[in-house]
Amino acid sequence: MIISVPATSANLGPGFDTLGLSLSLRNRVHIQPSKFFSVSIKGEGANNPRLKGNNLFINIFNDHYRHLTGKRGIFRFKFYNQIPLSRGLGSSSAVIVSAIASAYSAAGVNITKRKLLNLALHYEHHPDNITPAVMGGFNVAVVENRKVYSQKKRIPGYLKAVVVIPDKPISTAHSRTTLPKSYRKEDAIYNLSHSSLLTACFFNESWEMLRIAARDRFHQVARMKNLPELFDVQKLAIENNVLMSTLSGSGSTFFNMTYKEDAQPLLEKFKARFPSFRCAIYDFDNDGVLFRD
Numbered sequence: 262m263i264i265s266v267p268a269t270s271a272n273l274g275p276g277f278d279t280l281g282l283s284l285s286l287r288n289r290v291h292i293q294p295s296k297f298f299s300v301s302i303k304g305e306g307a308n309n310p311r312l313k314g315n316n317l318f319i320n321i322f323n324d325h326y327r328h329l330t331g332k333r334g335i336f337r338f339k340f341y342n343q344i345p346l347s348r349g350l351g352s353s354s355a356v357i358v359s360a361i362a363s364a365y366s367a368a369g370v371n372i373t374k375r376k377l378l379n380l381a382l383h384y385e386h387h388p389d390n391i392t393p394a395v396m397g398g399f400n401v402a403v404v405e406n407r408k409v410y411s412q413k414k415r416i417p418g419y420l421k422a423v424v425v426i427p428d429k430p431i432s433t434a435h436s437r438t439t440l441p442k443s444y445r446k447e448d449a450i451y452n453l454s455h456s457s458l459l460t461a462c463f464f465n466e467s468w469e470m471l472r473i474a475a476r477d478r479f480h481q482v483a484r485m486k487n488l489p490e491l492f493d494v495q496k497l498a499i500e501n502n503v504l505m506s507t508l509s510g511s512g513s514t515f516f517n518m519t520y521k522e523d524a525q526p527l528l529e530k531f532k533a534r535f536p537s538f539r540c541a542i543y544d545f546d547n548d549g550v551l552f553r554d
């Protein structure tokens with residue numbers, strides 16, 4: 262069986278811990294019962310020895326497989342990773358979601374996407390990556406009584422993501438400890454209003470108004486100061502009239518959204534200006550996690 266999960270870009274500016282969307286960049290895992298436990302990794306993380314052993318995926322998979330079957334299965338895991346680790350593209354969420362989905366698939370037990378999402382919440386308490394990773398598309402997600410309540414909007418194919426991925430890993434968990442412990446009332450209202458407007462822009466497909474809506478006062482500036490080139494990335498993007506330009510999750514990736522015809526010219530400007538950064542164009546994903554036997 263093969264499970265695949267998309268990368269995600271969370272926060273989207275003002276929607277801290279709430280808004281997120283998925284990209285056509287996926288981690289795939291192929292699992293087979295075997296006489297011996299083995300892990301092979303191709304792509305992102307292939308040269309990371311820590312991932313060959315008791316990594317996040319294996320630990321979560323074993324927990325759920327044992328809970329479902331009462332036994333510890335022995336499997337061969339083949340990972341094909343496209344999502345760079347610790348770059349703000351939801352690699353941890355992709356692993357959490359794929360591990361739970363894989364355990365249910367290996368145990369021969371069906372699981373709804375809604376249940377999968379609520380199980381993933383146990384491992385990552387902010388729902389803005391796990392929700393689009395499960396559901397696909399643009400999502401608004403809140404948590405009440407340890408459950409995720411979310412709404413999804415499919416993203417049209419005439420929009421593209423143009424991402425700039427610096428060669429600087431950022432630990433999300435550490436990054437969150439560096440954010441302010443409290444905010445001024447006017448800044449809270451600013452983010453609340455802009456996050457609400459951004460959500461309405463996605464649902465009404467009012468793309469031009471995203472240039473106003475996708476502004477933040479909660480987290481971006483504090484995080485971008487750790488890699489000041491990101492201010493130049495955002496400046497170049499805005500000068501080129503992108504629909505939105507936001508720090509992807511906790512960073513270091515910068516996420517930009519354009520109309521299809523504007524993506525390649527912007528990509529070429531990014532590549533020329535930031536030769537040491539990885540730059541790419543991705544379609545948006547609207548499927549989320551996929552199960553295939």
Ligand SMILES: Nc1ncnc2c1ncn2[C@@H]1O[C@H](COP(=O)(O)OP(=O)(O)O)[C@@H](O)[C@H]1O
Nearest residue numbers: 316317346347348349350351352353356432433
């Ligand atoms: N493909 C993977 N296999 C196993 N663990 C992974 C994988 N990708 C990410 N992780 C785990 O998630 C951590 C990165 O999570 P995080 O700091 O939230 O970064 P991101 O911004 O990519 O979500 C890694 O240090 C590792 O523990």
Ligand SMILES: N[C@@H](CCOP(=O)(O)O)C(=O)O
Nearest residue numbers: 271278349350351433510511
């Ligand atoms: N809301 C979270 C999002 C983290 O996204 P990631 O892709 O960096 O894990 C935060 O801002 O901490």
